[in-house]
Amino acid sequence: MTKSLQVAFRGILLGSLTLLAADTYAQLKVGDHPTKINKASVLELESDKQGLLLPRLTSFTGIDGLTPPDGMIVYLESTDVTQRGLYIRRNGAWEKMANDKDATANWKLTGNDAVAGNFIGTNAGSVPLVLKGQGVEGLIIDNGYAFLKKLDVITAGVDVLLVDPTSGKVSSRKISETAFTSAINSLNGQTGAAQTLTTAGGTDYFFTSTGNATSGDHKLTIEKQDGNRPLGLLTQADWLRLDKAAKALVIGTFNPTSTGSGLSISTDAMNIPYLSLHAADETNPGALTATAQNIGGNKTFKGSITVENGGTISSGLTVNGTSNLKDDAVIGKSLQVGTTTELKGKVTLGSVATGTNANTDVLMLGTAGEVIKRTLPTAAFRTFTNGTDGPDVHYAEDAAANTLTLHVPSASLAADRGLVTNIGQTFKGAKKFNDDLAVRTKVIVGDTTVAANSTLQVAGSLSLNIVTQNANYTMTDNDNTILMNCASGDLTVTLLSAVNRKGRVITVKKIGGTLAKSLKIVTSSSENIEDGTDYFIYNDWTFVTLQSDGANWFIIRH
DSSP: OOHHHHHHHHHHHHHHHHHHHHHTTSOEEEESOTTOOOTTOSEEEEOSSOOOOOOEESOSHHHHTTOOOTTOEEEEOOSSGGGOEEEEEETTEEEEOOOHHHHTTSOOTTOOOOOTTOOSSOOSSSOOEEEEETTEEEEEEETTEEEEOOOOOOSSSEEEEEEOTTTOOEEEEEEOHHHHHHHHHHHHTOOOOOOOOOOTTTTSEEEEEOSOTTTTOEEEEEOBOOSSOSSOBOOHHHHHHHHHHHOOOEEOOOBOSOOSSSEEEEEOTTOOEEEEEBBOOSSSOOBOOSSOOOOOSOOOOSSOEEEOSOEEESSOEEEOSOEEEOSOEEESSOEEESSOEEEOSOOOOSOOOOOOSSEEEEEEEOTTSOEEEEEEEGGGOOEEEEEOOSSSOEEEEETTTTEEEEEOOBOOSSOSSOBOOSSOOOOOSOOOOSSOOOOSSOEEEEOTTSOOOSSEEEESOOOOOEEEESSOEEOOTTOSEEEEEOTTSOEEEEOOOSTTOTTOEEEEEEEESOTTSOEEEEOSTTOOBTTBSEEEEOSTTEEEEEEEOSSSEEEEEO
């Protein structure tokens, strides 16, 4: 072969392998007519002179160490010619695919030639032989005994099976239901005369048996109490009379309606008396309620008075002792304080005198919470304004205009510091954001002399976070690429939840360990990777790139 042909052949081979690798993740057609593939197939082989060569194993020892799944097919090239053939993995074990030669050792649906020693059944063990018809058990042979699982229901008479104790022959016989019942009762020992159960009360209440003892029917008789019996039932009327006689005076519910005495006694439907307390008002005595209420008469309180949640006093209030007025308290007229009074909440002054002097008296709160008076000059009172003069934040005082202005400039290249506005600005100095940063339209990083043409444009190099782990690892929000070294054993990477992470991309790659050391990628919160909850990588230097759609993870590259 010439050098040019060798180069051409290598180019064709390389292109074929590249095409094969690219198609591996979709449908794959190998052999004749490569552009025509069955829609239902994942892998299709077509040839009239070539076949599929399966792995040829000398034993199952090596592959069993990898825990092969059900459905795997291999060819066993055993030294025992009777064991050679195709095997399929099913229910965790290898089963040989039978052919016509292997089938001769099995029972045929059309029957087998009788051979001494052959039988249908089970060998020694705890599992009996079960025969079914239409999926329903009909006969069970267990340890030499035969059990019928289903018999017809006989409506007239009873069919029984009789077993000859000598020959073991089973025969059928029909007997009447009466004879069958008598036989069963005799077997169970249910014989004897009718039974009667009575109590020491004689005719007051007693049990009697009706029918025969085997029927199980009994009658309980309880007499009504008429005053002449030591025992008996009470009527409802008798019970109510006794209950009423035993009751005392009952405290009734509170009555918000005022009454002259403040109390009332009434009876209910059962003629039971109860006492009710009424609310007081301007003219009637009674109880204080938890709602708004007008009460007449002068009241003197010897102790402290606390008014909470607001209160209105239409006339003047004189306080000689310690009192607390909490929340909003309204006093219609004068307030005289004899000793200490604490005003909590809002205090409204009805009228305040206007100062006319150059100096002004003001009320101030002292360090102990007391109100004190201070006299301040007019110059102490300035008009406060704001401005935007730069280059830094500062105060400007104008004595003539009696103003004090706080200047806060807008942030710019010329300003040392300033406000961020809602118009275009250019900042100087490095900025760090401790929390999330949201940009509504476009961002360009790097060369800012050009306009951004994408939501995020990097006009320069890009560095993404990468970590290497050699133990089980849980993905963090800072991860972009995770390298897993499985040299020490099987490892697991747990993904973050795909929820609220729509668009997030993560790449996981196995960089160490043998084929027997797997890398397992699992989800959290019962989410999926494609159509499953986990993904395995067995070969070194193999990776998978996943992306979240906001609910689950999907494979982008592998």
